[in-house]
Amino acid sequence: MKKLAALSLAAVLFSGVALAEDAQKDPAASGHDFAVKVCGNCHGVDKGQTPILKPPAPSFASLLGRREIDEAWLRRFLATPHGNLGRSRKMPNPMLAEFQIDEIIAYFNELRAKHKAR
Numbered sequence: 001m002k003k004l005a006a007l008s009l010a011a012v013l014f015s016g017v018a019l020a021e022d023a024q025k026d027p028a029a030s031g032h033d034f035a036v037k038v039c040g041n042c043h044g045v046d047k048g049q050t051p052i053l054k055p056p057a058p059s060f061a062s063l064l065g066r067r068e069i070d071e072a073w074l075r076r077f078l079a080t081p082h083g084n085l086g087r088s089r090k091m092p093n094p095m096l097a098e099f100q101i102d103e104i105i106a107y108f109n110e111l112r113a114k115h116k117a118r
Helices: 002-024 027-041 071-079 098-117
Strands: none
Touching: 027 098, 071 098
């Protein structure tokens, strides 16, 4: 019985540590990592990155200068297929979870802040 209680206590402590680590993650850093893995196949996320899509979709850096792209626009865009690109170039709905969209937006906002600071 003592072993079971000790195991239960260890599980509770371990899950608490995991939740605390998740809470301390930088959303912009998580958004960058996710964007490189998922968006980077078509978009240039980092400078010098070569997407596999030919011709590539607009780079994240080129999107920073577009006035129409604000947080609300980006949130809608990431949650739906990108139908305004034409039938053959339509980006499929990435089917992102809300937290993934939040992270990408945090990363994009960080990029925008750095871009404006120049």
